Amino acid sequence: MSCLEIMPKLGLTMTEGMLAKWHKREGDKIEKGEILFEVETDKLTNEVEAKDNGIVRRILVEEGETVKCLAPVAIIAAENEDISNLLKEAGADEEGTSAEKSEEPEVQNAAEKAGIKDVVVIGGGPGGYIAAIRAAQLGNKVTLVENAELGGTCLNVGCIPTKTLLHSADVYCEIKDSRNLGIDVGEVSINWNNIQKRKKRITKRLVAGVKGLLAYNKVNIIKGFAKMETEKSILVTKEDGGTEKVAFDNAIISTGSLPFVPFIPGIGLEGVIDSTGALNLKSLPETIVIIGAGVIGVEFASLFSQLGKKVTILERLPFILAPIDREISNLIGDKLSKQGAVVNTGCKVTKIEKAGNGLKVDFDKGNESFSVEAEKVLVTIGRKANTEGLGLDKIGVRMEKDNVCVDDHMKTNISNIYAAGDCTGKNMLAHVASEQGVVAAENISGKDVKMDYKTVPFCVYTKPEIASVGLTEEQAVENGIEYETGIFLMGANGKAMISKEADGIIKIISDKKTEEILGVHIMAPGATDLITEGALALRLEATVDEIITTVHAHPTIGEAFKEAALAAQNRSLNSVN
Incomplete structure (x- = not known):
């Protein structure tokens, strides 16, 4: 029995989908219920099962193509069954090509479409792809140029894979400690290979989601390295060596950052790795030295130490x-x-050198010299803007070292060129890059919006998590601000005790006269989620009293936020004032 396989309608608002991957090819046998293909919508990848048994006689839609819901994508039939009627029904020729694809909007000249612009976005990370989507939502014709994988550092070799590994380490520790939770288990071991496979699956799925979102918003994607030719054009060099010139009305530079490599003798030795190398280790080192104790270094220290490895941190x-x-x-x-x-x-750190089967790191502390040996040395000193080779100097874009200079509208000194993300050197966080990308896209489209850094949260995925927004106590002192602090220890919070993460605190910094909240600092389970309440408090210029008079649920980590606010008025109810 022959049948047409169609693009399914997977939600009320879905009108089309991108066929991401075929699990079967023409001529393959398939049984009812087997996965036939994958479809991408928004940020989801869905597997579609075959409706009947048979052979895949025709594939009507190629991978990467977008088609309307309910449009035919394949024909399944018996080996010698006549499928000519189904080909006609599908609107395909005898070769089986051409299914009903989503209609392209009528193309009009820019002059006929007031306000519609040709926008080029260079870089497909969280700044670039979000900027491209927002620019497209506002009606512009958008081209995105990316030299590597969509999603940038954050999605491929940064935030997402790091947090995936950290979650596995957290679960490992919980299982090891399960006896204290009243659960008896056998021996627990780490399967690093499977942890890495899970990391890759999650990354792949999210990258596919980004592709689907860009396709849905009709963003044209070119894979290659972009270089400025003029203030109105770029030249893209593709993998095969070919080039393509792309003209634009406005450009958004969002090329991200690269690990900073300090000058340390021996830093180029085998076994000395950066964060990307640490994410892709074939096996876990028993010993590791981490140079630099910023967010990246501390997160990796947390990961390896939770997995039972010997970690040495060296911080200047x-x-x-x-x-x-x-x-x-x-x-x-x-x-x-x-x-x-x-x-x-x-x-x-003064030197790195080979020592037996590993490495030796020499360092000075005060007037004394020390050394430590390890299998691997991870360098996490920081990151620098990835702007080399873009030709920005050729067209006169103002730079400070490697950073692209921008104003609060994310505009460079060249009126039609904007920048967003790490390449600006403003604040190297993925959520900042995305917000900057939105600001750039909206200003290109005629809006007047400014980037506000007041409510930017800062998150560290240790155990327990750390999150911060606004002024620290040290900054308040430095700026001569009269302030009060309210501190609540998580050891007095029921949910933290239940979670066996009672080591942290919540600290609120408020103006001494007005009680306006100036900063929130959290070390607690779920801190990276809870910090949103702090960011919103800063955004709304909330006072301590407004937090106190907001009812917080019990038992939650969130109620500790209210307790910290109460402590600022010296009237905490669940701790000694």
Whole structure:
């Protein structure tokens, strides 16, 4: 029995979908219920099952093509069955090509379409792809140029894969400690290969989701390296060596950043890795030295120490996690030490050299010299803007070192060229890049919006998590602000005790006279989710009293936020004032 396989309607608002992958090819046998193909919509990838048994006689839609819901995509029939009628029904010729694809809107000249612009976005990370989508939503014709994978550093070799590995480490620790939860289990071991496979699956699915979103918004994607030719055009060099010139009315530079490589003798030795190398290790090292204790370094220290590996941290500053409130950075330093990590601050790395089957790192601390040996050395000193080779100097874009200079509208000194994300050097966080991308796209489209950094949260995915927004206590002192602090210890919070993560605190910093909340700093389970309440408080210029008079559910981590606000008025109800 022959049948037409169609693009399914997977939701009330779905009108079309991109056929992401065929699981079967023409001539393959298939049984009813087997996965036939994958379809992408928004940020989801859905597997579609065959409706009948048979052979895939014709594939009518190629991978990557977008078609309307209920449009035919394949024909399944018996081996010698006549499928000519089905080909006609599908609107295909005898070769089986051409299904009903989504109609392209009528093309009009730019002059006939007031306000519609040709926009080029260079870079497909969280700044670039979001900028492209927003520009397209506003009616512009958008081309996105990306030299590597869509999603950028964050999605492919940064935020998402790192947090995936950290989650596996968290679960491993919980299972190991399950006896204290009243659960007896057998021996627990780490399957690093399977952890890596899960990381790749999640990354692949999210990258596919980005592709689907761009396709849905009719963004043209060109894979290649872009270089400025003029203020109105770029030249894209593709993988095969061919080039394509792309003209534009406006451009958004969003090329991200690269790991900063400091000058340390021996830094090029085998076994010295950056964060990308750490994410793709074939096996877990038993010993590792981490140079740099910013967010990346501390997260990797948390990961490897939770997995039972010997970690040594070397940090130049007298404290770890420089942007974080000092009280909390000290707490997480103590926590890492309890997990077995050795934390060295105020030290300078002088040399890396081979030592047996591993590496030796020499460093100075005060007037003394020390050394430590390990299988791997992870360098996480920081990141720098990825702008080399773009030709920005050729067209006169103002730069500071490698950073693209922009104003609060994300506009460069060239009136039709904007920039967003790490390449601006403003604040190297994925959510900042996305917001900057939106600001750039909206200003290109005639709106007047400015980037506001007041409510930008800062998150660290240790265990427990850390999150921060607004002024730290150190910054308040430095700026001469009269302030009050309200601190609540998570050891007095029922949900934190249940979760066995009672080591942290919530600290609220408020103006002494007005009680307006100036900063929120959290070390607690789910801190990276809870910080949104702090960011909203800053956005709305909320006072301590407005937090207090908001009813918080019990038992939750969130109620500790209210307790910290109460503590600012010296009237905490669940701790001693």
